Amino acid sequence: MNSMKLPAWLPNMKGGATSLAAPVLIIMLLGMMILPLPAFVLDLFFSFNIALSVIVLLTALYTVKPLDFMAFPAILLVSTMLRLSLNVASTRVVLTEGHTGGAAAGKVIEAFGHFLIGGNYAVGIIVFIILTIINFTVVTKGAGRIAEVGARFALDAMPGKQMAIDADLNAGLIPEDEARRRRTEVAQEAEFYGAMDGASKYVRGDAVAGIMVTVINVVGGLLVGILQHDMAFGDAAKTYTLLAIGDGLVAQIPSLIISTAAGIVVSRVASDQDVGTQLVRQLFAKPEVLYITAVIVGGMGLIPGMPNLVFLLLAAMLGGAGYAVAKRDKAPKVDEVAAAAAAAAATSPTAAPEQEEASWQDIMPVDTLGLEVGYRLIPLVDKGQNGELLKRIKGIRKKFAQEVGFLAPPVHIRDNLELKPSAYRITLKGVEVGSGEALNGQFLAINPGMATGNLPGLVTTDPAFGLPATWIDAGLRDEAQSMGYTVVDAGTVVATHMNHLITTHASELLGRGEVQALLDHLGKESPKLVEDLVPKLVSLSTLQKVLQNLLVEGVHIRDMRSIIETLAEYAVQTQDPNELTALVRISLGRAIVQQLFPGTNELAVMTLDNRLERLLMQAMGAGGDGSGIEPGLADTIAQQAGAAAQQQEALGLTPVLLVPGPLRPLLSRFLRRALPQLKVLSHSEVPETKTIKVTSLVGVPG
The missing domain is CATH 1.20.58 (Methane Monooxygenase Hydroxylase; Chain G, domain 1)
Known part of the structure; x- marks a missing residue:
C-alpha cells in the first residue's frame, strides 16, 4: 500500500503533536x-x-x-x-x-x-x-x-x-x-x-x-x-x-x-x-551564623509577654542545625587526608619496607614530556572525575600535529606531593621547562592590554606569556569579561602554558623515532621518494638535524614532500646540515612567508644599512662563521635590532629582518637568544609575487 503524502502546508509532524x-x-x-x-x-x-x-x-x-x-x-x-x-x-x-x-x-x-x-x-x-x-x-x-x-x-x-x-x-x-x-x-x-x-x-x-x-x-x-x-x-x-x-x-x-x-x-x-x-548550601553553611541566630531568638523567647514556646523551640532547632553543620565540617576531606598520609609514609623512616638489592628495573626511562600536579589539581587530570585537562591535552597534541607536522610524544601525568597543593610543573626529558599555579574552581582574568579597572583577587601573571592577571571567583567572571579581561579556568591555564612550551621546544621533541615515523607515513604515499633519499643519499641523523634546524626557527615541517625532494636534489653536492637547511628554506619560502604574513602581498620588513651589511660580509669572509665580528659591533647590532623590532610591534607588524642569504644563518643564531620574537629571512626566500616594504633600517650609529 502506498503511503499517503501530506500536503506541503501542514506543519512538520516529526516531533509529534508538539509542533501543533x-x-x-x-x-x-x-x-x-x-x-x-x-x-x-x-x-x-x-x-x-x-x-x-x-x-x-x-x-x-x-x-x-x-x-x-x-x-x-x-x-x-x-x-x-x-x-x-x-x-x-x-x-x-x-x-x-x-x-x-x-x-x-x-x-x-x-x-x-x-x-x-x-x-x-x-x-x-x-x-x-x-x-x-x-x-x-x-x-x-x-x-x-x-x-x-x-x-x-x-x-x-x-x-x-x-x-x-x-x-x-x-x-x-x-x-x-x-x-x-x-x-x-x-x-x-x-x-x-x-x-x-x-x-x-x-x-x-x-x-x-x-x-x-x-x-x-x-x-x-x-x-x-x-x-x-x-x-x-x-x-x-x-x-x-x-x-x-x-x-x-x-x-x-x-x-x-x-x-x-x-x-x-x-x-x-x-x-x-x-x-x-544553592539556598540550602549557602544559607545554612556557617554554624556560627546559626549559633548567633539561636541565641538572639532564644533571648527574645525569654522576654515576658512574648510567645516563649515558639521562640525557644525555634532557637533549639537552630542550635541543633548549627551543631550538625559544625560536626559535618570537622570531618577531614578525603583528598587532604590521603595526601597527608602519603607524605607521612614517604618521609617516615620506620614506614619504609626492607630495602632490596638494586637491579636494572630500578632504572626508569625519562619521560619526554611530563606534567606534575599538586593534589588540589588532581581532579583536573583524573579520568574517573572527568578531568577536563586530559581532553585538552589530547586536543593540544592533535592541533600541534596538524600545524607543525609531526606527532608530539604523549604527556605523562602524575601527582607530586612535593609541589604546593595548587602548583604544577612541566618537564622536558626530566628537566623542568615551566611551572606555575592554577587555583581549581577559580578563574584567571588576563589583561591583554585593553582591560579597564581592577578586580578583587590574587594578583599574578599569566604563566604562558607573562601578562598581568588576577585569580577571581566564578561570580566575577561576567564582570571581568565586560571590563575587557580574557577569563579562563584553571585547566585552560595549564593547557595554554603546555601548548606554548611544546611549540617553543618543538625541535627537542623531534627524535629519531619521530623522524622515522614521518618517513614511514610519507612512504605509504611515495615509497620510491623515501627509498631514494634515506639512507642512500642522506642519513637519518642528517635528516633529523635539518628538520630540527627548521623547527628551531619556527618553520613548520608539514610539507615533507618538498623537504625530501629538495634534499634529494642537493644531497649529492653537500652533506652539511646547515647548508641543506638553507636550501630547504628557499624551497619552503612561500610557506614561511605565508606563516609570517598571512593574507597580505605586502611584506613590511626591517633591513640592514648598507654600511653594516658590508661590515658583516667582511666579517663572514674573515671568520667564515662570523667569529670575526667585534664585540662592540655585536652589541650595537643587538640594540639596533631590538629597537627596530619594538617599533614594528608597536605598529602591529610582525618583526622580520630581511638580509642577504649568506648573512641569514649568522644573524638568526646571533639574534635568536636576545630577540626570540624576531624572525630573519633571506632575499632568496621571498616569492617574486610579494612586494617588499622597508619600514626601518638596522645600522651602526655614525
Whole structure:
C-alpha cells in the first residue's frame, strides 16, 4: 500500500503533536475572546492557568542555567495573553449571568470570591489591591530591572567572551564545533536577557489591565444589575463585586506566580546547582551564623509577654542545625587526608619496607614530556572525575600535529606531593621547562592590554606569556569579561602554558623515532621518494638535524614532500646540515612567508644599512662563521635590532629582518637568544609575487 503524502502546508509532524501546540494555543486564545464559554469550560481554563503558573515556577526553580529555560520569554507572553483572554471571557459571563448567583461564572470564581476572602467584598478589594501592588511594584518591576541590567552586561561582555573562545580555539583546547556552540550560546544569552526585558513589560501591563478590568466589572455589574435586572443596589453591589473580585484574584494569583518565576530566572547567578540547592548550601553553611541566630531568638523567647514556646523551640532547632553543620565540617576531606598520609609514609623512616638489592628495573626511562600536579589539581587530570585537562591535552597534541607536522610524544601525568597543593610543573626529558599555579574552581582574568579597572583577587601573571592577571571567583567572571579581561579556568591555564612550551621546544621533541615515523607515513604515499633519499643519499641523523634546524626557527615541517625532494636534489653536492637547511628554506619560502604574513602581498620588513651589511660580509669572509665580528659591533647590532623590532610591534607588524642569504644563518643564531620574537629571512626566500616594504633600517650609529 502506498503511503499517503501530506500536503506541503501542514506543519512538520516529526516531533509529534508538539509542533501543533502553538497554532492550537493561538486559536484557543482567539476563541475565548470571541465565543461565549459555558461555566464549566471557564473552570477548566482557570484551573489550567493556575497549573501552568505552578509548572513554570517549579521549572524555574530547578533550572541550572537561564539558557536551559530559553523559552521563558515566549511562555511569559503566552501566559499573559491567556489571562487576558480569560478576563474577557469571564467578564462576558459575569455581566450576562451574574444576576443568577455566584455560580454563574463557574465554581473557580465562586470559590475565590467566597472561600478565599470569606464572602466579604471589602476584604476582597483590599486583598486584590495588595496582590496587585506586590506584583506590579515589587516583583515585576524588580525582575524587569534585573533583566535590563543583565541584557546590558551580557552585551558588554560579548567581546571578551568571544576573545576567550577564539583563544581556546587557537590554542587547540577546543574543536571548531565546540567553539561554534559556545559562540551561539553567548549570542543566545544576550538575546535571552533582551527578550526578558521586553517580556516583563507584558506582565506589568497585565497588572494594570487587571485593575482596570476589575473596576469595569464592578461598575458594569452595578449598571447591568440595577438597570436591566431591577436588582437592589446592595444586592447588585454584593453579587457583582464578589464575582469581579473573584475573577481578579483568579487572574492575579497565577500572574504573581509567573512574575516570581521570572525574577528567579533572571536573578540567579551562573552555577552548576539549582536555586534550592544553592539556598540550602549557602544559607545554612556557617554554624556560627546559626549559633548567633539561636541565641538572639532564644533571648527574645525569654522576654515576658512574648510567645516563649515558639521562640525557644525555634532557637533549639537552630542550635541543633548549627551543631550538625559544625560536626559535618570537622570531618577531614578525603583528598587532604590521603595526601597527608602519603607524605607521612614517604618521609617516615620506620614506614619504609626492607630495602632490596638494586637491579636494572630500578632504572626508569625519562619521560619526554611530563606534567606534575599538586593534589588540589588532581581532579583536573583524573579520568574517573572527568578531568577536563586530559581532553585538552589530547586536543593540544592533535592541533600541534596538524600545524607543525609531526606527532608530539604523549604527556605523562602524575601527582607530586612535593609541589604546593595548587602548583604544577612541566618537564622536558626530566628537566623542568615551566611551572606555575592554577587555583581549581577559580578563574584567571588576563589583561591583554585593553582591560579597564581592577578586580578583587590574587594578583599574578599569566604563566604562558607573562601578562598581568588576577585569580577571581566564578561570580566575577561576567564582570571581568565586560571590563575587557580574557577569563579562563584553571585547566585552560595549564593547557595554554603546555601548548606554548611544546611549540617553543618543538625541535627537542623531534627524535629519531619521530623522524622515522614521518618517513614511514610519507612512504605509504611515495615509497620510491623515501627509498631514494634515506639512507642512500642522506642519513637519518642528517635528516633529523635539518628538520630540527627548521623547527628551531619556527618553520613548520608539514610539507615533507618538498623537504625530501629538495634534499634529494642537493644531497649529492653537500652533506652539511646547515647548508641543506638553507636550501630547504628557499624551497619552503612561500610557506614561511605565508606563516609570517598571512593574507597580505605586502611584506613590511626591517633591513640592514648598507654600511653594516658590508661590515658583516667582511666579517663572514674573515671568520667564515662570523667569529670575526667585534664585540662592540655585536652589541650595537643587538640594540639596533631590538629597537627596530619594538617599533614594528608597536605598529602591529610582525618583526622580520630581511638580509642577504649568506648573512641569514649568522644573524638568526646571533639574534635568536636576545630577540626570540624576531624572525630573519633571506632575499632568496621571498616569492617574486610579494612586494617588499622597508619600514626601518638596522645600522651602526655614525
